[in-house]
Amino acid sequence: MGTFVVLLLMVAGYWVYRFVVKSIRAATGAAVDAAAKGVSLAYDAHKQRQSSVMWFAPGAGSASALHDHLTARAADLGAHDFSLDLVERRGRQVVRCTIAPGVDAEALRANLLRAARESDPSCALLLP
Amino acid sequence: MSQKAKARAIVQERYEFQTVLALSPDGLAAACARAAEGATIRMGGSTTPVKIKIGDDGTFSGVYAIKGVGHLLTIMQFVVVGVKAPDNQMMVKLTVGDFLFKKGSLGMKPTINAGKIMQKFVDVLRAELAAG
Numbered sequence: 001m002g003t004f005v006v007l008l009l010m011v012a013g014y015w016v017y018r019f020v021v022k023s024i025r026a027a028t029g030a031a032v033d034a035a036a037k038g039v040s041l042a043y044d045a046h047k048q049r050q051s052s053v054m055w056f057a058p059g060a061g062s063a064s065a066l067h068d069h070l071t072a073r074a075a076d077l078g079a080h081d082f083s084l085d086l087v088e089r090r091g092r093q094v095v096r097c098t099i100a101p102g103v104d105a106e107a108l109r110a111n112l113l114r115a116a117r118e119s120d121p122s123c124a125l126l127l128p
Numbered sequence: 129m130s131q132k133a134k135a136r137a138i139v140q141e142r143y144e145f146q147t148v149l150a151l152s153p154d155g156l157a158a159a160c161a162r163a164a165e166g167a168t169i170r171m172g173g174s175t176t177p178v179k180i181k182i183g184d185d186g187t188f189s190g191v192y193a194i195k196g197v198g199h200l201l202t203i204m205q206f207v208v209v210g211v212k213a214p215d216n217q218m219m220v221k222l223t224v225g226d227f228l229f230k231k232g233s234l235g236m237k238p239t240i241n242a243g244k245i246m247q248k249f250v251d252v253l254r255a256e257l258a259a260g
Contacts, residue, residue, distance in 0.1 A: 029235055032234050032235035032236075033235045036235055036236050036237070040237075106251070106254065106255070106258075107258075109251070109255040109258075110254070110255045110258030110259050111259075113255050113256065113258075113259040114258075114259040114260065117259060124162055124165065124166060125162070125166065125252050125255055125256070126166050127166060127248045127251055127252060
């Protein structure tokens with residue numbers, strides 16, 4: 001009788017232990033998932049607030065001609081959304097475009113590239 | 129969900145896309161070449177074309193590989209396919225094949241190796257396709 005009770009207690013103890021461990025693991029996992037999601041959202045928001053940059057490298061033409069052309073077209077493309085300047089990158093002159101925070105970079109990239117191709121069909125878009 | 133499945137879901141969400149636009153196979157090949165040229169990181173890796181094929185029936189298929197420093201290790205493979213669509217248009221689809229990733233620990237998401245290079249390729253290609 002005594003042996004049976006001890007065995008029963010051991011089995012019951014094992015199941016209680018298993019339940020407790022599983023509960024702790026589930027709670028910890030959920031907490032870590034929530035924290036990771038929070039960090040990810042905060043990072044995305046931080047990236048949104050940052051201004052992004054891209055460069056246009058001239059092909060056949062010169063960088064200054066490309067810069068002049070894009071500056072002339074800036075009003076049509078939304079002059080408040082970006083700024084242009086002539087810089088040197090990896091040993092060659094390129095046009096740097098700084099996109100203001102919160103602006104849809106993907107649409108602006110395509111529009112600026114289209115405008116740049118009018119002046120220099122072989123110009124290349126470079127991203128950081 | 130396994131780590132591999134999580135990584136695959138991230139790759140599908142971030143990099144794979146499909147679009148229909150008026151473009152010739154040569155135009156798509158040129159856009160891919162420009163995107164591959166720009167998709168490189170110093171001391172990080174670069175994108176190299178593995179097999180480019182422009183079919184007589186107006187289709188395009190380009191297999192690309194992102195290789196690590198020294199071009200020894202293939203980190204990711206992907207394919208850009210362009211097939212004819214109605215109204216003289218072309219359906220362009222980018223699909224990622226094999227890729228390497230780092231397992232996420234303590235519930236964090238897996239990290240895709242060469243994700244930044246792939247993002248550059250996708251961003252430049254999308255801009256090139258949108259610009260026409």
